[in-house]
Amino acid sequence: MTLQALLKKKDLTYLFLGGKGGVGKTIAASAISIKLAKHFDKVLVVSTDPAHSLSDCFDQDLSGGEAVRIDKVPGNLFGMELDAEKGMESFKELSSMGMPGAQDMGGMGMPGFGTTPNTTEGMPGGAPQMPGLDALGLGSDLLGDSIPPGSDEAFAFSKLLELIETNEYDLVVFDTAPTGHTLRFLSLPDYLDSFIGRMLKMRMRFGNLFKGIRNLFSGGAGEEGVEDNSMEMLETLKKTITKARIELADDTKTEFIPVTIPTMMALYETERLITSLKEYGIPVEHIIVNQLIPSSKDCPFCAKRFEIQEKTMLTLKQYFGEFIQTNVPMVPQEIRGIEQLTLLAEVLFK
Numbered sequence: 001m002t003l004q005a006l007l008k009k010k011d012l013t014y015l016f017l018g019g020k021g022g023v024g025k026t027i028a029a030s031a032i033s034i035k036l037a038k039h040f041d042k043v044l045v046v047s048t049d050p051a052h053s054l055s056d057c058f059d060q061d062l063s064g065g066e067a068v069r070i071d072k073v074p075g076n077l078f079g080m081e082l083d084a085e086k087g088m089e090s091f092k093e094l095s096s097m098g099m100p101g102a103q104d105m106g107g108m109g110m111p112g113f114g115t116t117p118n119t120t121e122g123m124p125g126g127a128p129q130m131p132g133l134d135a136l137g138l139g140s141d142l143l144g145d146s147i148p149p150g151s152d153e154a155f156a157f158s159k160l161l162e163l164i165e166t167n168e169y170d171l172v173v174f175d176t177a178p179t180g181h182t183l184r185f186l187s188l189p190d191y192l193d194s195f196i197g198r199m200l201k202m203r204m205r206f207g208n209l210f211k212g213i214r215n216l217f218s219g220g221a222g223e224e225g226v227e228d229n230s231m232e233m234l235e236t237l238k239k240t241i242t243k244a245r246i247e248l249a250d251d252t253k254t255e256f257i258p259v260t261i262p263t264m265m266a267l268y269e270t271e272r273l274i275t276s277l278k279e280y281g282i283p284v285e286h287i288i289v290n291q292l293i294p295s296s297k298d299c300p301f302c303a304k305r306f307e308i309q310e311k312t313m314l315t316l317k318q319y320f321g322e323f324i325q326t327n328v329p330m331v332p333q334e335i336r337g338i339e340q341l342t343l344l345a346e347v348l349f350k
């Protein structure tokens with residue numbers, strides 16, 4: 001079976017390719033985006049893995065954090081490697097969400113903010129300064145038991161929110177980082193939702209106190225008459241995140257395709273990945289099994305490997321029988337460049 005069913009999903013908007021390191025996420029995301037660029041008006045393939053290889057894969061420079069038209073592909077395909085470091089620079093000043101450890105989150109790099117009308121750059125001027133939460137004993141109340149995500153994931157997620165808000169592409173294909181990072185990325189809507197919920201409650205309950213703290217830390221200077229719109233900002237952000245949660249859980253709009261290889265290690269990881277995706281409510285319908293080696297009569301090494309692979313493939317069927325499985329053979333050459341990727345797309349959509 002193949003990925004044909006994807007072509008019938010006219011509302012498909014977010015397609016994630018994920019899995020263990022080195023299994024073929026990047027080549028699969030690239031090949032699929034080449035194919036889907038013929039079926040969707042405007043497609044973006046974006047790498048959220050800080051160790052990018054999208055440029056190498058397409059043989060075109062896609063670094064720099066801006067979407068670049070991939071010119072040798074028929075259709076309207078754009079590619080982008082997220083530049084978290086560069087993004088972090090512009091978000092440094094935004095680490096004023098009053099979050100302990102906000103620095104680690106790159107100030108949460110919340111988007112939609114940078115693009116909100118009547119704000120020039122980054123967080124609007126009225127961003128709440130709430131330092132010293134720990135000293136007030138409020139920090140743990142705000143953060144609960146959840147673990148703040150890393151800055152790369154926060155930045156990637158902020159980009160996702162931006163893409164959801166701007167709606168510029170008909171389809172966005174995500175070439176994700178290996179499993180752990182990606183799960184942190186996908187846990188963000190839940191994490192932020194509860195975080196912001198708590199912030200809002202805090203602001204309601206301690207509104208004056210917060211104002212007091214803010215004035216205290218800004219020396220009370222120049223703040224007079226500046227309207228505090230932080231509540232609205234939080235409300236807006238909460239709405240965007242809620243929208244993201246709904247869209248990511250909508251199986252007409254979103255699909256996550258795990259990529260795996262026929263080894264037990266990869267299968268275990270794939271199983272953990274799928275379990276987590278289910279927890280987050282992210283739809284999974286297909287699974288790609290890559291790097292299948294052919295049977296061999298003459299080479300004892302390959303014959304043995306093939307024998308082991310056959311067993312693993314049986315286990316795989318037991319584990320993942322509910323998903324549409326697409327097998328991709330290991331080929332002698334390295335898969336890279338448009339020509340090779342197009343051939344891979346043919347295999348994936350046969």
Ligand SMILES: Nc1ncnc2c1ncn2[C@@H]1O[C@H](COP(=O)(O)OP(=O)(O)OP(=O)(O)O)[C@@H](O)[C@H]1O
Nearest residue numbers: 020021022023024025026027291329330331334335
């Ligand atoms: N079926 C295959 N046949 C031949 N080469 C393959 C095949 N699948 C993947 N490769 C090669 O394996 C390497 C890893 O592929 P790719 O970069 O897509 O994996 P990845 O999962 O994105 O890795 P990472 O976790 O490092 O991002 C590439 O050089 C690719 O060309």
Ligand SMILES: [Mg+2]
Nearest residue numbers: 025026049053
């Ligand atoms: Mg990759």
Ligand SMILES: [Zn+2]
Nearest residue numbers: 296299301302
């Ligand atoms: Zn051999």
